[in-house]
Amino acid sequence: MIFPASNALQRTNYLNAQKGWWSWFWTIDHKRLGLMYLWGVFAMFAFGGFFAMMIRWNLATPDTNIWDPELIPAATALAKMDAYNRMFTVHGAVMIFLVIIPGIPAALGNFVLPIMLGAKDVAFPRLNRFSFHLWILGAICFILTFTVGGLDTGWTFYPTYSTGSAGKAVIFATLGTFILGFSSIFTGLNFVVTIHKLRPPGMIWFKMPLFLWAIYATAVLQILATPVIGISMLLLLVEYTMQIGIFTPELGGDPVFFQHLFWFYSHPAVYIMILPAMGVMSELIGTFSRKPIFGYKSIAMSSLAIAVISFIVWGHHMFLSGQSPLMSTIFSFLTFAVAIPSAIKVFNWVCTLYKGSISFATPMLYALSIIWLFGVGGLTGLFLSTMGVDIHLHDTYFVVAHFHFVMVGSAIFAFIGGIYYWMPKMYGRMASEKLGRITWALNFIGFNLTFLPQFVAGTKGMPRRYFDYDPEFAVYNWWSSIGAAFILVGMVLTLIAVIQAITRGRPAPANPWGGVTLEWMTESPPPEHNFEGDPPEVGDPYDVSLVEYKNELDGFVPAKPMASDPNMYDYRASLKAGVAHTNLHP
Amino acid sequence: MMPLLASALAVLQQPQSAPPYDPLGMFPPNASHNAGTSDWVFYFIFWTCLVVLIGVCVATLWFAFRYRRSKVGLIPQDSPHHSTTLEIVWSVVPTFFLVAMFWYGFKDYEDRREIPNDAYEIHVNAAKWSWTFTYPNGYQSQHLTVPADRNVRLRLSSPDVLHSVFIPAFRVKLDVVPGRYNWLWFRAIEPGVFPLYCTEYCGQQHSQMDARVTVMPDAEFDAWLAKESDWGALPPEVAGLKTYGANGCVACHTLDGSAATGPTFGGMFGTQKQLADGSTVTYDENYIRESILTPNVKLAAGFAPNLMPSNFAQALSDQKVDWLIALIKSKGAQ
Numbered sequence: 001m002i003f004p005a006s007n008a009l010q011r012t013n014y015l016n017a018q019k020g021w022w023s024w025f026w027t028i029d030h031k032r033l034g035l036m037y038l039w040g041v042f043a044m045f046a047f048g049g050f051f052a053m054m055i056r057w058n059l060a061t062p063d064t065n066i067w068d069p070e071l072i073p074a075a076t077a078l079a080k081m082d083a084y085n086r087m088f089t090v091h092g093a094v095m096i097f098l099v100i101i102p103g104i105p106a107a108l109g110n111f112v113l114p115i116m117l118g119a120k121d122v123a124f125p126r127l128n129r130f131s132f133h134l135w136i137l138g139a140i141c142f143i144l145t146f147t148v149g150g151l152d153t154g155w156t157f158y159p160t161y162s163t164g165s166a167g168k169a170v171i172f173a174t175l176g177t178f179i180l181g182f183s184s185i186f187t188g189l190n191f192v193v194t195i196h197k198l199r200p201p202g203m204i205w206f207k208m209p210l211f212l213w214a215i216y217a218t219a220v221l222q223i224l225a226t227p228v229i230g231i232s233m234l235l236l237l238v239e240y241t242m243q244i245g246i247f248t249p250e251l252g253g254d255p256v257f258f259q260h261l262f263w264f265y266s267h268p269a270v271y272i273m274i275l276p277a278m279g280v281m282s283e284l285i286g287t288f289s290r291k292p293i294f295g296y297k298s299i300a301m302s303s304l305a306i307a308v309i310s311f312i313v314w315g316h317h318m319f320l321s322g323q324s325p326l327m328s329t330i331f332s333f334l335t336f337a338v339a340i341p342s343a344i345k346v347f348n349w350v351c352t353l354y355k356g357s358i359s360f361a362t363p364m365l366y367a368l369s370i371i372w373l374f375g376v377g378g379l380t381g382l383f384l385s386t387m388g389v390d391i392h393l394h395d396t397y398f399v400v401a402h403f404h405f406v407m408v409g410s411a412i413f414a415f416i417g418g419i420y421y422w423m424p425k426m427y428g429r430m431a432s433e434k435l436g437r438i439t440w441a442l443n444f445i446g447f448n449l450t451f452l453p454q455f456v457a458g459t460k461g462m463p464r465r466y467f468d469y470d471p472e473f474a475v476y477n478w479w480s481s482i483g484a485a486f487i488l489v490g491m492v493l494t495l496i497a498v499i500q501a502i503t504r505g506r507p508a509p510a511n512p513w514g515g516v517t518l519e520w521m522t523e524s525p526p527p528e529h530n531f532e533g534d535p536p537e538v539g540d541p542y543d544v545s546l547v548e549y550k551n552e553l554d555g556f557v558p559a560k561p562m563a564s565d566p567n568m569y570d571y572r573a574s575l576k577a578g579v580a581h582t583n584l585h586p
Numbered sequence: 587m588m589p590l591l592a593s594a595l596a597v598l599q600q601p602q603s604a605p606p607y608d609p610l611g612m613f614p615p616n617a618s619h620n621a622g623t624s625d626w627v628f629y630f631i632f633w634t635c636l637v638v639l640i641g642v643c644v645a646t647l648w649f650a651f652r653y654r655r656s657k658v659g660l661i662p663q664d665s666p667h668h669s670t671t672l673e674i675v676w677s678v679v680p681t682f683f684l685v686a687m688f689w690y691g692f693k694d695y696e697d698r699r700e701i702p703n704d705a706y707e708i709h710v711n712a713a714k715w716s717w718t719f720t721y722p723n724g725y726q727s728q729h730l731t732v733p734a735d736r737n738v739r740l741r742l743s744s745p746d747v748l749h750s751v752f753i754p755a756f757r758v759k760l761d762v763v764p765g766r767y768n769w770l771w772f773r774a775i776e777p778g779v780f781p782l783y784c785t786e787y788c789g790q791q792h793s794q795m796d797a798r799v800t801v802m803p804d805a806e807f808d809a810w811l812a813k814e815s816d817w818g819a820l821p822p823e824v825a826g827l828k829t830y831g832a833n834g835c836v837a838c839h840t841l842d843g844s845a846a847t848g849p850t851f852g853g854m855f856g857t858q859k860q861l862a863d864g865s866t867v868t869y870d871e872n873y874i875r876e877s878i879l880t881p882n883v884k885l886a887a888g889f890a891p892n893l894m895p896s897n898f899a900q901a902l903s904d905q906k907v908d909w910l911i912a913l914i915k916s917k918g919a920q
Contacts, residue, residue, distance in 0.1 A: 078790060078791070078847070081790050081791060081793070081794075082790055085787075085789070085790065085792070152789070152790075153787075154787045158747075158748055158786075158787070160746065160747050160748070160764055161747040161748065161787070161788060161789055164746070164747060248764075249764050249765025249766075250765075253765075254765065255748060255763055255764060255765065256763060289653075289662075290655075290660060290661070290662055291662055291665070292667045293667075294666075294667060294668065294669075295667075295668055295669070295672075295673060296667070296668070297668070298673050319695075320750065320759055320760050320761050321761045321763065322760070322761055322763050322766065322768040325695065325696070325699045328695065329692055329695075332688055332691060332692065332695075333688055336684040336685070336687065336688050339680065339684055340677055340680060340681065340684070343676065343677075343680055344673065344676065344677060346642060347642075347672070347676045350642055350645050350646055350649065351669075351672070353645075353646060353649035353650060353653065354649050354653070354665060355653055355662055355663055355664075355665035356649070356653050356658075356662050356665075357653060357655045357658050357659060357660055357661065357662040358649070358650045358653050358654050358655055359655045360650075360654070360655075368646060368650060371642060371643065371646045372639075372643050372646075375638075375639045375642055375643065376639065379635040379638065379639060380635075382631050382635060382684070382687055383628060383631050383632075385687075385688075385691075386627060386631060386687050386688065386690070386691030387691040387692055387694070387695035388623070388624055388627050388690065388691040388692070388693070388694025388695045388697075388698070389624060389627050389628050389631065389691055389694070390691070391624065391694075391695065391698060391757060391758060391759050392624055392628075392754070392757040392758075392759065394759055394785070395750060395752070395759070395785040395786060396752075396785065456612055459612040459613055459628070460612065460613065460614055460754070461614050461752070461754025461755075461781075461783070463752060463783045463784070463785040463793075464785070465787045465792060465793075466792070466793035467792075467793040467794075468793055469793070470781065514660075549660055
């Protein structure tokens, strides 16, 4: 195949405009920062994923254990329990604070958001760099917990365990969470200002891509909720280091108070994780259906509705903490309210498919599977918001399966789908479709195999955070561990697919998928300041008639500037003439 | 189809005191008065969600197949981009179901929170990593025994960290919070033996912190309690063994000479004991008594201070200390 000689890879672009590691480390280019976040998140995902695999290995059968006596002869039963408790803690904390929360907003959001706005960068590029450096510092704090015996409090840091016997690792971990919180706040602030101030002429709020609506709602949550986790972590540190009574009853504190503070942040944080994923979903479903997204305003407004309601439902984590039944009742009622805007999004996505032109390219496979995964994850949330049923299911594997369906099945799948979708823009090269589909299948099958059995283990009564379990739960854990092995292979191959694409992938056209948002109107990869000359004119972000397929580019081009061009590509005529459309992924 | 319809009908008429309802076999035994209600609410949500999920997924698959690009080409036919009617329908209809779920869950929860006045109270102390159940007459045990068909109330307290009582067969669970009491209640409906777990992470041996719940016929319960409580009639070493179990010594000290969190009781009496400060002491009645009441004073070699609770001077009567001494003597080395 012959590629146009003017391929953007050979020209000056943001990747080759400056050289040397310092040009990356000290960059203020949102695209480079986005990529560095991306690789940082990959590294942390591998780190947290390693512990996930160790957990599943340990739980594969009631008497497996990962500490082979030949390897570690001195490992007594108690030392094994200590090791296990550290593993699930690190898995949870790393995956939440260092992978899912920064995953889509900081990595994909940083890369895409300014280009989608036709802007040269975010509003505060230096603050953006500072956010990234804080992120690295926070990650280092978490890694340092290993030097002081490891953290074993669970990612929730509940006192009085965390303030009592848990050890010095609590200091590093809470400090890390505090620093990561600021990284998150600054990123959110940057995005809110950028969206308010840098929208191009013509892009009124209701002409904004839905990804930006989702990122906007997320950013508002980051700014308003994250300070509370910062405060809670400081209070925890104050109590731990100075013995000032805040949470410990002996000192005059109340452990349930911490739970209120913690979930006041951590429940909105769940939406910090899922809202951007919903934004990616809306982009993918729209583009790969070649049809305006159904119910644009409903999807946009439901993002804001979710953001608002998410602030007043935290108490559903505490139905069994001993909080007053009246409070539980109010929180239960409000929690059901979140289901409505979430359902609205799903119904609108499904309706977008109706009478579309559905491509099964890798990003779309991830998007379609999310309808099932988010369906299961969201609907199982209804069981847990029902107070009577939650009594039985609380803190069992039912909860574990529920939040993995939402945070991994939906957020991580959207993240991977988004990476496949925007990779041509990031590196100017296409990923292998074949490898992409195989890895999708492995991840999808593996994920369902891992977490569906855990629902039943939960209803049968298996508590979470257990080092071992009664034999009656063996069958669910066995299948769960088999599924985890599939995910391991799938994720390693996904990484290989990404590296293969970056190094040897086919050069990408400016607009391989037929997206209409502005990032597809510049070259792949984009020049240093995103657009050569003036940014393109802004149209409806989902009016697919604005772009047309051009066979010799194997990609899409803007339709309007071509109107007077005698060489304008006529898709219908080409179909009649029997031209092969290699990149259409039928 | 018929079984599904039958289930749907069963779901629509929630009985007052629900019989066991578990058509898919997803729950542990149904052993308390409102386990059936709880499962019924679960299945009400389950069937509702299943219908929605199947609908959404079938529509997704059908649309994706029917309108695949290889069939319809790159330019799809025109179709609406918005429908206010649909948006209203799929916002309002689910609301009714959500309110129903909330209401059933609320009624169920209310029933668990309204503790009957006549409930038989057992005090539950959850400490890292064992349970102590104290009956009204002062009898203590590491395991829970309750009468069937009688309302039982558990008063929960913890001296150290958060724990949570979970009895799957009764569908009850409640956090044990240091610094305050929490209450839960249930009425067991048939005799049997069921597990009790700790479900709030509490550190190293969280997963080992379980207990046995025995439900015995109401008529036998009082006689059983009286017999179990009367340790004075037992030989001292047998009473010592019961104290050893009931007061939590068993969590850290073995009787067979093997190592654990604390030093073993087996084969020790009369020997010379190595202490942490390098000196030795004769393992006799006085040493045992001192080590129980003030554990940090003569610390055994190889063990850290403050591992053992120092409240046994209050928790154990002189008689119980004597019984423990008798127990250790009976496992002695002479």
